[in-house]
Amino acid sequence: YRKVRATGHPRANDAGRVREHILVAENALGKSLPSRAQVHHVDGNPINNANRNLVICEDHAYHMLLHRRTRIVRSGGNPNTERICGGCRQLLPLSAFSQNARELDGFCRECRSCVVDRVADYRRRNPDCRKKKAVA
Secondary structure: OOEEEOOOOOOOOOOOEEEHHHHHHHHHHOOOOOOOOEEEEOOOOOOOOOHHHEEEEOOHHHHHHHHHHHHHHHOOOOOOOEEEOOOOOOEEEHHHEEEOOOOOOOEEEEEHHHHHHHHHHHHHHOHHHHOOOOOO
């Protein structure tokens, strides 16, 4: 990322420098970015700080959601109906994933097949994990 001198800026480092894309986004917005906000480069090029290439994200989670959706599109998929499995790295329909309310998009990170394989592998490596503990 390109840095420029902006002494006194709230996001300046010890040398008084700020990442240029933050200043460009703040200039377009007309005010300072909220403390949790992040700036996303649409084309993935951190040097391209043109207004049309920057998206202001409310927080890190939303920024990562944009990256996830971009990876799906670049893989030839539809981010509204498909997802890349965190285990096997395959582009799969959402129906291959269990639902998980804690995730931003409501689905587990791994497909059901990878979860079954991971649990089986864990149980194979830890045979005592299924034994009931003695009640005192």
